[in-house]
Amino acid sequence: MTDLLYFLRLTAGRVGWMLLGTALAVLVVGLGLALLGLAGAVAVGVLAGSAWLLRPVALGRSAARYFEKLTTHEATFRILADIRLWFFDRIAPLVPGRVGGLRAGDLLSRLVGDVDALDGLYIQLLTPSVVALIAAFALAFILGAAAPLVAIAVLAILALAGLGVPVLTERAGRSAGRCQVQRASDLRQQVIDLTQGLTDLIANDAVGSALAEADRASDRYGVIIRRQALVAAIGAAATQVLTQAALVCVLLVGVGMGAGGSGAEGGVGPILAIGAFVTLAAFEAVAPLPLAYQMLGRTRAASRRLREVAEMRPAVCDPSRAAAVPVETDIRIEAVRFTYPNGDAPALNGIDLTVAAGEKVAIVGPSGSGKSTLLALLLRFHDPDAGAVRIGGADLRDLAQDAHHARLGVLSQGTSILAGTLRDNLLLGAPGAGGEAVADALRIAGLERFAAELPEGLDTWLGEAGVAVSGGEARRIALARVILRAAPILLLDEPTEGLDADTERAVLKALEAVMVGRTVVMITHRPAVAEAMERVVRIEGGRLFE
Amino acid sequence: MVWLKRLGRGQAVALATMIGAGLLSAAAAVGQAWVIAGLIADAIGGAALDALWTPALAALGLIVLRGVLSVLSEVAGATAAHRIKRAVRGHVLSALTALGPAWFDLRASGAVTATAVDQVEALDGFVSRFYPAQILAGLVPVALLVPVFLVDPPSGWMLLAAGALTPVIMAAVGWRTGVHARSQITTMKRANGYFLDRLQGLVTLKLFGEIGRERARMRAVSDDLRRRTMGVLRFAFLSATALELLSSFALALVAVHLAGGLLRDDGMALAEGLFLLILVPEIFQPLRRLGTHYHDKASAVAASEAILEILDAAGALPAEAAPLAIEAAPGVTFDGVSLAYPGGRRAALDGVTFEVAPGEVVALVGESGSGKSTLLSILLGLRRPTAGEVQVNGVPVTGRALVPSLAWAGQRVRILSAPLRDNLTLGGCDADDDRIADAITAAALGPVIGRLPGGLDTMVGEGGRMLSGGEARRVALARALVRDAPLVLLDEPTADLDRDSEAAVLSALRALAAGRTVIVATHSPAVVAMADRLVRLEQGVVVENRPADGHPDD
Known part of the structure; x- marks a missing residue:
């Protein structure tokens, strides 16, 4: 239950919508009671003069139901959008330090599938529960005054339908719901793996086995959906049976009362008719409950999966009071030790390194030596276990991450081209840059011809579902981004990896112009690239050698 | 409806x-x-x-x-x-x-x-x-x-x-x-x-x-x-x-x-x-x-x-062609092959013509975006040329007819979350232990396997032991060796590797080249040095086609 309460708290901003939706739902049930009660009375000849009321009440009920559905759905979608943003806010600080291991497909499945699964919380669970409770009280009030025995009998059956059946469906749906969420995520992951790894699958003749695996995931998901449908069908049928049984019960108990002489002569008829119709209306209010409580398991599993990620502690946190970012750009790494959370050996073991402002230093070493870890500490993706990383004399731990990142220009092989126009991609991190600055950046990064050849120039859509960008072009776009960002510190991670010799030379030449007047740390395993720098330090086994 | x-x-x-x-x-x-x-x-x-x-x-x-x-x-x-x-x-x-x-x-x-x-x-x-x-x-x-x-x-x-x-x-x-x-x-x-x-x-x-x-x-x-x-x-x-x-x-x-x-x-x-x-x-x-x-x-x-x-x-796709049966290292001919991507800004390949002799190792070089990967994807049957054709042993190839006869290692190696053995035998379940052992030796995977707690049966990939970039590359080459296909296609087999790993991959590459036709897209001078022939692409056009350095023109 704590999982659900946790998410209910997130809905606090939409209380107005939720209350409006619930009020309309209550109105619907109220008008339903009025309509059916009135119809019963009219049918047996009581209140025949009020027959004209039937039409406006019927119209009102339908209208209220329509607006109730609209309002509750509107509220739900607003709440889901809130939760989606909230989740995004939670994962942003976690990358790449914490959720680097979670696959994008898994995160997508949480961001889309699990957030959507929370719709059951308000629309299916909260509102119907409140409405059912109010309907039960109304029934007790109306029938209790006229025929207490009938009221007791009907309420007993109503409790069976509104409490007993939901408890059973909840139990049946509990593990199924968890399973459903997990299997939906598995299926999504299988499909993403299949589509993104298609080239390798085809080339290795492995399409058949991958399809078979996806089919198994599809089947497993389908089986659980089918099981949920079965439980839902039984729940709905049970409620239906109980509703009709309650009607019969009203008659028998009513007649029993009449036979016992407690009802006035001839007065049993109206009570029976009104009682029967009011009972129908009340049961209508509890009808959605079995399904709602069955889905509780799914909702709870989805919320648990969201919390799992949301409550991860970020690898690094902003200080409660951030220090001002110093103007100086000298880097001091002091006796730094660092072991990855799940690593067994330290990745960095007592590193000291000073880079003066404006100095250009290359860090070389074999893969796995700790180069990338050092860079990750400079980016503050992690904090050192011992020692400190200082820039301009300030410990990175005392700075706000955004402010720290704002003075960094980062170029690495991992830089993504986002789906969007070339302009969007260039202006990432420098939204205010003018046309001239963009043209300059394109020229320096050697992208002029590329941009000119694009069908719509700077407004051409790149990335997925757009113009495909080659590795070299992507690197140049990333370089142009860095140029536009005009950051005083450059961190370069294998900036020419994967490029052919010509492109490498061109990128290095462009970089040369960009590096002027900036403090630069570059990691590379290519001696030729390192030569372009003023100083080369070697790192091996987590230790530094000048 | x-x-x-x-x-x-x-x-x-x-x-x-x-x-x-x-x-x-x-x-x-x-x-x-x-x-x-x-x-x-x-x-x-x-x-x-x-x-x-x-x-x-x-x-x-x-x-x-x-x-x-x-x-x-x-x-x-x-x-x-x-x-x-x-x-x-x-x-x-x-x-x-x-x-x-x-x-x-x-x-x-x-x-x-x-x-x-x-x-x-x-x-x-x-x-x-x-x-x-x-x-x-x-x-x-x-x-x-x-x-x-x-x-x-x-x-x-x-x-x-x-x-x-x-x-x-x-x-x-x-x-x-x-x-x-x-x-x-x-x-x-x-x-x-x-x-x-x-x-x-x-x-x-x-x-x-x-x-x-x-x-x-x-x-x-x-x-x-x-x-x-x-x-x-x-x-x-x-x-x-x-x-x-x-x-x-x-x-x-x-x-x-x-x-x-x-x-x-x-x-x-x-x-x-x-x-x-x-x-x-x-x-x-x-x-x-x-x-x-x-x-x-x-x-x-x-x-x-x-x-x-x-x-x-x-x-609406044309019917898939019957697989070509190829026993020995085949000759491959590109005859005026052109390809334009939908919405692309220019042709990715424009009249590419060259020949690969049986058993030859050809290095495809050129700036990224010059068409190397596109050319390989045509051989894989992933894309159809808009003009021209590819012949293998003189027979025109369409669709994925070549796939059963070729081994492939791409830029991003797909490591299955499965035992290492399954990762090596991918697509060839009939591989016997001897062939696997030979492939492991040739791809210099011995030391890697020695470090794994369960040897060949260790789970790797997602949820198992993660392999480094160099290790994954060598797994891909070992895969190609196990597959024992007469035609080998490689896309940047040594990118992102440090010098030691590159050396290990190169020796695996040499083993792979013996008795097979190899087409390798690469930037690495070391890979080019072990090739017989160099073909340079520029904006989808062949601008250079010559014996690689150290190989006399014959």
Whole structure:
């Protein structure tokens, strides 16, 4: 239950919508009671003069139901959008330090599938529960005054339908719901793996086995959906049976009362008719409950999966009071030790390194030596276990991450081209840059011809579902981004990896112009690239050698 | 819609079960209404409790029967939907693999994922609910009108008139729903693709201080999705409301009419009047159900368009050529091969012509984007040249005919989360241990395996031991060795590797080259040095074709 309460708290901003939706739902049930009660009375000849009321009440009920559905759905979608943003806010600080291991497909499945699964919380669970409770009280009030025995009998059956059946469906749906969420995520992951790894699958003749695996995931998901449908069908049928049984019960108990002489002569008829119709209306209010409580398991599993990620502690946190970012750009790494959370050996073991402002230093070493870890500490993706990383004399731990990142220009092989126009991609991190600055950046990064050849120039859509960008072009776009960002510190991670010799030379030449007047740390395993720098330090086994 | 109905009819047993259960339930409803009406009339008429037990039990029996029938119908529907979804999803995925990576040039993979997962799921409502409801909506109300006419013709006419209005209402509401559902699905697919893209680029966004702005964009995307979904629902709910209203008015109409009749002493018996009143909601029930499930239909129709786009595209592909049987290292001829990407800014390949002799190692070099990978993808059958052809041993190759005879190692090595052994035998289960051992030695994987706790049976990949970039490359080369194919295609086998790893990969490469034809796209001078011939591409054109350094021109 704590999982659900946790998410209910997130809905606090939409209380107005939720209350409006619930009020309309209550109105619907109220008008339903009025309509059916009135119809019963009219049918047996009581209140025949009020027959004209039937039409406006019927119209009102339908209208209220329509607006109730609209309002509750509107509220739900607003709440889901809130939760989606909230989740995004939670994962942003976690990358790449914490959720680097979670696959994008898994995160997508949480961001889309699990957030959507929370719709059951308000629309299916909260509102119907409140409405059912109010309907039960109304029934007790109306029938209790006229025929207490009938009221007791009907309420007993109503409790069976509104409490007993939901408890059973909840139990049946509990593990199924968890399973459903997990299997939906598995299926999504299988499909993403299949589509993104298609080239390798085809080339290795492995399409058949991958399809078979996806089919198994599809089947497993389908089986659980089918099981949920079965439980839902039984729940709905049970409620239906109980509703009709309650009607019969009203008659028998009513007649029993009449036979016992407690009802006035001839007065049993109206009570029976009104009682029967009011009972129908009340049961209508509890009808959605079995399904709602069955889905509780799914909702709870989805919320648990969201919390799992949301409550991860970020690898690094902003200080409660951030220090001002110093103007100086000298880097001091002091006796730094660092072991990855799940690593067994330290990745960095007592590193000291000073880079003066404006100095250009290359860090070389074999893969796995700790180069990338050092860079990750400079980016503050992690904090050192011992020692400190200082820039301009300030410990990175005392700075706000955004402010720290704002003075960094980062170029690495991992830089993504986002789906969007070339302009969007260039202006990432420098939204205010003018046309001239963009043209300059394109020229320096050697992208002029590329941009000119694009069908719509700077407004051409790149990335997925757009113009495909080659590795070299992507690197140049990333370089142009860095140029536009005009950051005083450059961190370069294998900036020419994967490029052919010509492109490498061109990128290095462009970089040369960009590096002027900036403090630069570059990691590379290519001696030729390192030569372009003023100083080369070697790192091996987590230790530094000048 | 036609396709959807065909899917539904394909599950004949399930459909017959649902229809049969629905009709039987309608018959039981008549019986139940009759018994209960009699019960109420007797009760009001002052009958003793003892006389009521028999009809009460009969009513209960009918009530339980209807409950059982509805469960039966739901189970049949769910089973049919499960079968159909599984089959359609299988077709969609295998169509995607037939279309190959070329299909994704213009489409976001997040959106395609949404089609294969969510859109297929959207068929459920049509198959298990809307379609049987549609059939029953045509049968049950008509069947139930028969007893109404028998008891009281005027009531029958009133209900008939109300029922005749239903199709008009449905049609008026229906087409708007369809339009909105389509735009909602497009938005949903775009939103899915967008979220996946941003999750993959989250680190970049963070480093560039874009998280705040991204948040605003994400809200805008969510808001757009909400507005469009509400647009669909506004009309979908309207059809349900209209039918509910119609049902209420019909009830009121009949009630008032009966009240008039009952008040006259010569009028019908109370039991008959009550019977009609109880039956009215039952007559409208199938129509209301149809209204409730109307947006199931709208979503399914819109989803089927996205699904059929994929299935039709795959259906239009030329028939796959029979695999070429190649025993020894083949000769490969590129004859004026050209290829332009859809929406591309220039031809990726433009009249590429050169020959690879049997057993030769050819290094493809050139700036990234010059067409090297595209050329390899043609040999893999992933893309079809727009002009020219590729011949192997003089035979023109189309489609994926070469795949069984070639081994491939790409830039991004796909490590399965499976034991290392399975990763080596991928696609060749008949590989014997000797061949695996040889491949391990040649690819210098011995030390790597020595470090693994379970040797060859250690789980690697996701959820197992992660392999480093250099190790994964060597696994890919060992795979190619195990596969023992006469033609080997490699895309940047030494990129991202430090010098030690590169040396290990090069020695594996040498082992692989023996007795095979190798085409390798590379930037590495060391790889070029071990090649027999160098072919340089520039903007899709061959600008250099010469023996590699150290190999005399022959």
